[in-house]
Amino acid sequence: MARAEIAARTLRTDRWWLPPLTTFVGLLLISIYAAFRTFQGDFYWVDQYHYLTPMYSPCLTEECVPAAAHFGQWFPALPGFLTPPVIIIPFLLGFRITCYYYRKAYYRAAWASPPACAVAEPHSKYTGETKFPLIAQNLHRYFFYAASVLLLINIYDAILAFGTGVGLGNIILLVNVGLLAAYTLSCHSCRHIAGGRLKHFSKHPVRYWMWTQISKLNNRHMLLAWTSLIFVCLTDLYVALVASGTISDLRFIN
Amino acid sequence: MSYQGKFRVWRGDDSGGALEDFTVEVNEGEVVLDIIHRLQATQAPDLAVRWNCKAGKCGSCSAEINGRPRLLCMTRMSVFEESETITVTPMRTFPIIRDLVTDVSFNYTKAREVPSFAPPKDLAPGEYRMQQVDVERSQEFRKCIECFLCQNTCHVVRDHEENKEAFSGPRFLMRVAELEMHPLDTADRVDQAQDDHGLGYCNITKCCSEVCPEHIHITDNALIPMKERVADRKYDPIVWLGNKLFKR
Ligand code: SF4
Ligand code: SF4
Ligand code: FES
Ligand code: FES
Numbered sequence: 378m379a380r381a382e383i384a385a386r387t388l389r390t391d392r393w394w395l396p397p398l399t400t401f402v403g404l405l406l407i408s409i410y411a412a413f414r415t416f417q418g419d420f421y422w423v424d425q426y427h428y429l430t431p432m433y434s435p436c437l438t439e440e441c442v443p444a445a446a447h448f449g450q451w452f453p454a455l456p457g458f459l460t461p462p463v464i465i466i467p468f469l470l471g472f473r474i475t476c477y478y479y480r481k482a483y484y485r486a487a488w489a490s491p492p493a494c495a496v497a498e499p500h501s502k503y504t505g506e507t508k509f510p511l512i513a514q515n516l517h518r519y520f521f522y523a524a525s526v527l528l529l530i531n532i533y534d535a536i537l538a539f540g541t542g543v544g545l546g547n548i549i550l551l552v553n554v555g556l557l558a559a560y561t562l563s564c565h566s567c568r569h570i571a572g573g574r575l576k577h578f579s580k581h582p583v584r585y586w587m588w589t590q591i592s593k594l595n596n597r598h599m600l601l602a603w604t605s606l607i608f609v610c611l612t613d614l615y616v617a618l619v620a621s622g623t624i625s626d627l628r629f630i631n
Numbered sequence: 632m633s634y635q636g637k638f639r640v641w642r643g644d645d646s647g648g649a650l651e652d653f654t655v656e657v658n659e660g661e662v663v664l665d666i667i668h669r670l671q672a673t674q675a676p677d678l679a680v681r682w683n684c685k686a687g688k689c690g691s692c693s694a695e696i697n698g699r700p701r702l703l704c705m706t707r708m709s710v711f712e713e714s715e716t717i718t719v720t721p722m723r724t725f726p727i728i729r730d731l732v733t734d735v736s737f738n739y740t741k742a743r744e745v746p747s748f749a750p751p752k753d754l755a756p757g758e759y760r761m762q763q764v765d766v767e768r769s770q771e772f773r774k775c776i777e778c779f780l781c782q783n784t785c786h787v788v789r790d791h792e793e794n795k796e797a798f799s800g801p802r803f804l805m806r807v808a809e810l811e812m813h814p815l816d817t818a819d820r821v822d823q824a825q826d827d828h829g830l831g832y833c834n835i836t837k838c839c840s841e842v843c844p845e846h847i848h849i850t851d852n853a854l855i856p857m858k859e860r861v862a863d864r865k866y867d868p869i870v871w872l873g874n875k876l877f878k879r
Binding site for chain 1: 829
């Protein structure tokens with residue numbers, strides 16, 4: 378028996394192409410900005426107020442301004458156009474790329490698989506996440522562990538910056554780690570590890586409670602994914618502007 | 632309060648068909664199914680449509696309205712402009728029987744492929760005791776009315792007929808999750824989900840959750856937790872080590 382003969386790719390009459398287009402443009406702009414800042418290799422540290430942009434934290438190579446290398450310079454200077462963040466970016470990027478929300482976002486927006494619900498995808502074959510390379514999405518868990526460590530370092534940086542007083546930059550760094558923490562905690566892997574994997578919640582009241590709280594955050598995972606991503610860029614931009622002397626930090630105390 | 636609405640309804644069977652234009656009376660408070668019934672009563676007595684409860688509970692009247700998979704009986708006419716032409720087509724993913732009626736037996740086959748509830752051997756029916764917090768997750772999935780809109784919308788089978796063999800679809804992966812999370816089920820469902828029901832085909836793009844008339848969080852609460860269990864089993868040595876060390 379055959380399917381109903383309907384030639385149109387979709388009969389949807391709403392602007393179904395708008396959300397994937399917006400997502401695509403948003404992700405593209407952010408990627409361009411992040412790539413530019415990564416390879417700029419400068420203006421990541423404000424010596425006067427101890428602001429370190431999250432994009433360069435931890436700064437681990439010999440190129441790093443010594444004061445910005447909170448954990449020491451573990452690696453020799455990198456050759457050519459490489460800059461300190463290339464050591465941590467694979468983890469940060471890996472975390473976002475394998476994130477269940479971003480997967481949905483770019484599968485739809487960049488790969489049109491599907492572009493929107495009930496709109497036919499242009500590919501003739503589809504194997505989903507069953508084969509290499511996409512089967513590697515199952516590694517999200519590791520990136521979650523790695524990103525959690527980087528988050529703790531960002532929190533440490535944000536607290537350290539209070540050593541010189543309080544300025545607008547401190548507030549921005551603090552909000553940034555708050556959003557990053559909310560995003561990381563709301564992760565599906567985190568929800569699973571905290572309690573989701575249990576069969577009997579009644580035997581593990583504490584983990585059940587954690588799972589309940591994380592589930593609430595998890596409901597907002599998409600929102601947190603976007604706000605934390607945009608805010609990291611804004612934080613970085615603020616640090617870059619202050620570090621380059623383009624603007625001066627607004628100081629509240631000292 | 633009533634107006635003449637413009638409709639395009641797919642008519643035909645497995646040998647072919649086309650969209651047919653109709654102008655029908657629409658009254659205040661009506662749903663799309665009312666209009667289809669009026670068509671049957673006035674202009675197209677042989678128009679085939681499957682329905683039963685007209686209350687969004689039997690899951691019979693699934694179709695596509697302006698290209699969006701929906702229940703005919705739960706789509707209010709008031710969401711459309713009076714000037715709009717409303718297109719009603721059968722579900723695309725299943726073989727057509729006639730007009731708006733499709734053959735959904737793919738779903739019954741997939742349902743039979745999920746091994747049934749396996750309680751502990753030493754418990755007789757009637758002796759089952761469970762705590763509410765332990766059954767809550769499975770209960771969400773029991774809200775399903777088996778309308779198969781999720782199955783119809785999922786691009787894995789909608790756009791790739793050849794995947795029907797390997798992929799059970801969101802409805803039945805959710806059934807696997809329901810049993811996996813059930814406090815008294817003893818069967819091992821994790822490998823099954825990946826190997827027998829094609830969980831890996833799902834790319835979590837959430838169209839099933841988007842169209843579910845019961846608003847079940849299919850992707851977030853069933854599919855992703857199953858993917859995480861598969862990751863536990865197949866891809867996470869830290870969990871493996873933790874299990875060895877702390878024997879929970
Ligand atoms: S989330 Fe998975 S199961 Fe649901 S529609 Fe998308 S691909 Fe299909
Ligand atoms: S899960 Fe939702 S969409 Fe799928 S069959 Fe059940 S009620 Fe319908
Ligand atoms: S699911 Fe998005 S960060 Fe883990
Ligand atoms: S007729 Fe029962 S759900 Fe629509």
